[in-house]
Amino acid sequence: MQISSKELILLIAIITFIFLIAPLFLIIYIFLYNKKKAKHLEEKEILKKAFELELLKSQVEVQEHILQTIAADLHDNIGQLLSLTSMTLSSIKADHLREEKINTAAELTHRAIKELRQLSKKMNGQELIKKSLGHAIAYELDWLKKGLAYEILFTDNTTHSISAHASKELIMFRLFQEILSNIIKHAQATRIKITIDQTKDVLALFVQDNGKGFILEEKLKASDGLGLTNLQKRTLMMDGNFTINSITGTGTEIQISIPYQ
Amino acid sequence: MLYLLMVCLVEMVGISLRLEHKPNYALYTWFLVIECTMISCFFYHLYRKYHHKPSQLYSWLGLFISVFLLELFTNHFSNFAYKTAAFMSVVFVIASLYYYVLILKDEHFRKLETYPPFWIVNGVLFFYFGSTACNVFFDYLLQEKARSLSLSTRYVTFNILNVLLYSCWSYAFICRYRQRN
Numbered sequence: 001m002q003i004s005s006k007e008l009i010l011l012i013a014i015i016t017f018i019f020l021i022a023p024l025f026l027i028i029y030i031f032l033y034n035k036k037k038a039k040h041l042e043e044k045e046i047l048k049k050a051f052e053l054e055l056l057k058s059q060v061e062v063q064e065h066i067l068q069t070i071a072a073d074l075h076d077n078i079g080q081l082l083s084l085t086s087m088t089l090s091s092i093k094a095d096h097l098r099e100e101k102i103n104t105a106a107e108l109t110h111r112a113i114k115e116l117r118q119l120s121k122k123m124n125g126q127e128l129i130k131k132s133l134g135h136a137i138a139y140e141l142d143w144l145k146k147g148l149a150y151e152i153l154f155t156d157n158t159t160h161s162i163s164a165h166a167s168k169e170l171i172m173f174r175l176f177q178e179i180l181s182n183i184i185k186h187a188q189a190t191r192i193k194i195t196i197d198q199t200k201d202v203l204a205l206f207v208q209d210n211g212k213g214f215i216l217e218e219k220l221k222a223s224d225g226l227g228l229t230n231l232q233k234r235t236l237m238m239d240g241n242f243t244i245n246s247i248t249g250t251g252t253e254i255q256i257s258i259p260y261q
Numbered sequence: 262m263l264y265l266l267m268v269c270l271v272e273m274v275g276i277s278l279r280l281e282h283k284p285n286y287a288l289y290t291w292f293l294v295i296e297c298t299m300i301s302c303f304f305y306h307l308y309r310k311y312h313h314k315p316s317q318l319y320s321w322l323g324l325f326i327s328v329f330l331l332e333l334f335t336n337h338f339s340n341f342a343y344k345t346a347a348f349m350s351v352v353f354v355i356a357s358l359y360y361y362v363l364i365l366k367d368e369h370f371r372k373l374e375t376y377p378p379f380w381i382v383n384g385v386l387f388f389y390f391g392s393t394a395c396n397v398f399f400d401y402l403l404q405e406k407a408r409s410l411s412l413s414t415r416y417v418t419f420n421i422l423n424v425l426l427y428s429c430w431s432y433a434f435i436c437r438y439r440q441r442n
Contacts, residue, residue, distance in 0.1 A: 008401065009414050015394040016418050020425070023386045030361055034373050041370050 056237050071123035074116055082113045125170050132161045133169045134196055137176055151191040158198040165260055168238050172205055175231055179207050179254055187211025203260035210251040264299045286341040297325050297349050304356045307378055311363050347396035350389040357386035377433040384429030391422045
């Protein structure tokens with residue numbers, strides 16, 4: 001059977017049409033695949049973030065546990081030993097000259113016991129936070145006032161504590177300790193202003209110093225900006241906001257706010 | 262841009278030659294070299310991101326020139342080099358498909374709706390895949406007894422393919438322009 005020229009032309013037109021339809025379907029397939037890829041990448045990113053948060057949570061928990069263990073050890077073991085030493089010293093009966101030295105030693109031991117108890121309490125965050133975040137911060141600031149000459153202004157505007165958020169308060173307290181440690185180590189400040197505010201559903205911590213300040217972008221790029229990143233990550237872990245403003249020669253302001261309802 | 266200007270010039274010269282009833286196959290035959298070089302360089306530019314070597318481009322262009330010259334010497338420069346055009350079409354279709362494979366394999370996500378290289382490749386694929394039938398049956402279509410040249414199957418097909426190709430390319434240029442601003 002011979003194919004007529006008309007049929008052949010029709011055949012060529014159909015082939016061309018099919019050859020145009022085929023790339024169209026191929027392109028549609030690539031679009032759909034690409035959309036799936038986008039969804040997959042999005043899920044991967046969410047999982048990665050969730051994993052990082054879990055890791056950070058575990059780190060915080062482990063750190064807290066270690067601090068508690070050390071605090072308990074200090075209080076129970078070394079504290080007991082010092083108490084025993086104090087008792088032993090007070091039971092010694094000696095002549096006038098030696099009695100004075102023994103009394104001095106007993107007094108030093110008393111002071112050591114007192115310092116040790118304060119340190120142990122400071123380390124045991126959960127114990128400290130039991131009353132309130134404001135109380136824990138005030139305790140920390142008392143400790144600071146003893147050793148270093150800073151003008152400290154502390155305002156506690158909290159109204160009530162929510163026991164369900166004790167872990168959040170503890171993380172907030174640890175963040176405060178880190179910020180304070182950074183100020184002491186690097187800022188060369190003379191005045192520190194701390195404010196905690198509580199609204200209906202937000203708990204906010206505001207720390208301001210009059211130190212030498214820094215350029216935030218440079219700090220974040222440099223390896224020593226890791227502390228700031230950690231502060232930021234731990235705030236994000238509580239679904240909070242972390243803002244930092246620093247002006248060279250003027251000082252630094254840090255604000256941490258977390259959902260609290 | 263220069264290539265598109267050359268396309269316009271070649272088309273205008275081709276039409277004017279046709280109106281003067283002079284053969285224009287020589288013009289389109291030699292333009293094949295420019296067309297092939299341009300599209301090959303474009304594909305090389307796309308593949309370069311995926312660590313392809315320039316030697317592959319030179320090898321392909323060398324092979325194309327050999328086939329092209331062989332066909333010209335075989336038909337004594339008396340006809341359009343349609344076999345070379347068909348061969349080139351097949352290679353560009355494979356190159357387009359290979360680019361899709363690279364996109365699918367790439368872990369980096371791109372928004373393809375507004376990705377200019379993707380739309381340029383789409384245009385190339387539509388044009389060269391769609392023109393395969395016309396290239397294969399080129400000899401037969403030359404003898405087609407249509408009422409006029411503008412109603413011949415080949416002419417109509419290539420007009421549709423040109424519209425598709427340049428629509429895709431125009432869209433790609435618009436996307437690129439928007440991204441730049």
